Amino acid sequence: MSKTNFDFDLIVIGAGYGGFDAAKHAADHGMKVGIIESREMGGTCVNRGCVPSKALLAASGKVRELADAAHLSNFGIHAAPVRFERRKIADHANNLVANVRNNLTKTLERAGVTILRGEGRLEGPQKVGLREINGVDRILSAQDVILATGSDPFVPPGIEVDGRTVFTSDEAVNLEWLPRWIAIIGSGYIGLEFADVYTALGCEVTMIEALERVMPTFDPDITKIAARNLITGRDIDAKAGFLASKVSPGCPVKIELSDVVTRKLVEELEVDAVLVATGRVPSSKKLNLASLSVETNKGFIPIDDSMRVLAKGNPLPHLWAVGDVTGKLMLAHTAAAQGTVAVDNILGNLRTIDYRSIPAATFTHPEISSVGFSEEEAKDFSAQEDFQLGIVRSYFKANSKALAELESDGLMKLLFRKDTGEILGAHIYGLHAADLIQEVANALSRKQTVTDLSREVHTHPTLSEVVEVAYKQAASQLKNS
Numbered sequence: 256m257s258k259t260n261f262d263f264d265l266i267v268i269g270a271g272y273g274g275f276d277a278a279k280h281a282a283d284h285g286m287k288v289g290i291i292e293s294r295e296m297g298g299t300c301v302n303r304g305c306v307p308s309k310a311l312l313a314a315s316g317k318v319r320e321l322a323d324a325a326h327l328s329n330f331g332i333h334a335a336p337v338r339f340e341r342r343k344i345a346d347h348a349n350n351l352v353a354n355v356r357n358n359l360t361k362t363l364e365r366a367g368v369t370i371l372r373g374e375g376r377l378e379g380p381q382k383v384g385l386r387e388i389n390g391v392d393r394i395l396s397a398q399d400v401i402l403a404t405g406s407d408p409f410v411p412p413g414i415e416v417d418g419r420t421v422f423t424s425d426e427a428v429n430l431e432w433l434p435r436w437i438a439i440i441g442s443g444y445i446g447l448e449f450a451d452v453y454t455a456l457g458c459e460v461t462m463i464e465a466l467e468r469v470m471p472t473f474d475p476d477i478t479k480i481a482a483r484n485l486i487t488g489r490d491i492d493a494k495a496g497f498l499a500s501k502v503s504p505g506c507p508v509k510i511e512l513s514d515v516v517t518r519k520l521v522e523e524l525e526v527d528a529v530l531v532a533t534g535r536v537p538s539s540k541k542l543n544l545a546s547l548s549v550e551t552n553k554g555f556i557p558i559d560d561s562m563r564v565l566a567k568g569n570p571l572p573h574l575w576a577v578g579d580v581t582g583k584l585m586l587a588h589t590a591a592a593q594g595t596v597a598v599d600n601i602l603g604n605l606r607t608i609d610y611r612s613i614p615a616a617t618f619t620h621p622e623i624s625s626v627g628f629s630e631e632e633a634k635d636f637s638a639q640e641d642f643q644l645g646i647v648r649s650y651f652k653a654n655s656k657a658l659a660e661l662e663s664d665g666l667m668k669l670l671f672r673k674d675t676g677e678i679l680g681a682h683i684y685g686l687h688a689a690d691l692i693q694e695v696a697n698a699l700s701r702k703q704t705v706t707d708l709s710r711e712v713h714t715h716p717t718l719s720e721v722v723e724v725a726y727k728q729a730a731s732q733l734k735n736s
């Protein structure tokens with residue numbers, strides 16, 4: 256029962272990770288909550304993102320490992336030729352999606368959240384319009400409203416998507432077929448993860464990147480060593496500085512590549528399929544934000560640090576936004592964290608988010624991860640605050656666990672303040688980098704110094720000693736350590 260005269264204490268629009276965590280947290284704190292979802296419960300992460308892509312990476316990663324005869328023979332292992340069934344790999348991903356989605360839905364129901372199926376929109380202050388799937392339109396009232404409508408794949412102009420031969424990650428996660436030759440447009444984390452899957456399963460990949468180098472969003476030193484393995488060492492032809500200006504679906508798919516600067520046609524390619532992995536755009540068009548005079552920034556909803564929606568720079572009462580639609584570090588764990596922070600603020604337990612301590616990972620084999628500032632940002636910050644920037648590198652080839660696994664290709668780069676010892680950022684490429692970054696993220700969030708961290712004992716032999724070595728090197732560079 257709502258303790259107010261509203262239909263609900265809280266209505267959440269969008270049941271992705273952001274909306275889910277917000278709704279559950281609010282219901283757990285005794286609020287009457289309604290959550291509106293127009294597609295599948297669980298949003299991008301569960302249905303078209305993290306969950307199915309990691310299932311595909313897990314299966315294809317095993318194929319890659321078992322097919323690497325040279326690597327296995329160094330252990331004295333000789334496996335028979337590897338066979339795999341594409342359909343069963345796809346089933347593994349689909350079954351996992353169904354499981355996670357059911358669990359998530361049941362968790363909300365058990366918490367007492369009312370699940371409303373249809374499209375939600377704002378209808379003025381504390382009012383939400385709901386267009387149900389059967390076409391019925393209702394107006395609901397709520398003390399507070401959280402917008403958590405997420406994002407969709409961005410398809411640049413000139414690229415025609417048919418969902419079969421030219422597709423985005425939305426379709427790629429279904430692994431409906433394995434093209435002999437696939438072009439992947441974009442070398443961000445989604446493009447890299449799918450290149451990992453496709454090459455492990457025997458596909459030839461052409462990677463097209465508009466910026467001047469592949470993996471443009473990653474640390475340059477990390478890119479150098481990661482690209483050597485993840486791109487050059489595989490059946491991938493990388494083309495940086497080229498714009499896929501026209502892509503026409505069919506058999507074959509035709510691609511026109513233009514020079515990024517002159518926009519002149521430089522090459523035409525014919526491939527079996529194209530995956531468009533050129534980023535994501537916020538899903539905010541249908542929210543009727545204008546009814547509350549909210550102006551978006553290219554579709555992203557402006558918020559303050561408490562997740563309050565801003566109109567003309569000022570926070571609106573009772574309206575909040577979380578997740579990809581806010582454009583802050585578009586990751587599932589960011590969305591979830593924002594969701595709980597928004598609810599805590601509604602409950603009067605004031606909280607903000609330190610985005611700088613949120614880690615990010617790319618689940619290639621091996622993985623790439625990062626937290627905090629890039630080297631360039633750290634340099635700017637050190638100039639602005641007038642302190643000396645410390646940079647140390649720790650290598651997997653000096654780590655016993657990595658050597659035992661015969662997987663010693665890897666690097667960790669740690670950025671820190673030489674005056675206080677505070678960590679500013681870290682970038683890792685190597686075995687289990689996605690797990691290793693969490694320790695640094697926690698330290699960054701707690702503002703621990705490298706001196707303190709260097710005294711913490713790490714288990715031997717583990718990959719975590721790569722981090723320990725970085726802390727020790729950093730501590731030795733501090734003036735008074």
Ligand SMILES: Cc1cc2nc3c(=O)[nH]c(=O)nc-3n(C[C@H](O)[C@H](O)[C@H](O)COP(=O)(O)OP(=O)(O)OC[C@H]3O[C@@H](n4cnc5c(N)ncnc54)[C@H](O)[C@@H]3O)c2cc1C
Pocket residue numbers: 268269270271272273274291292293294295296297298299300301303304305306308373374375376403404405406424445538541542577578579580585586587588589590618
């Ligand atoms: C291929 C891929 C792999 C990824 N891998 C990872 C990963 O490994 N780790 C990670 O952290 N992140 C990953 N991400 C990113 C992650 O999926 C997103 O950051 C996360 O899903 C954002 O959550 P959200 O709640 O903001 O939005 P979403 O998950 O997009 O959910 C929004 C929901 O709102 C619904 N909706 C939209 N408009 C309305 C409306 N008007 N009415 C009702 N419902 C509406 C949508 O249908 C959707 O279900 C990946 C993304 C992709 C595409």
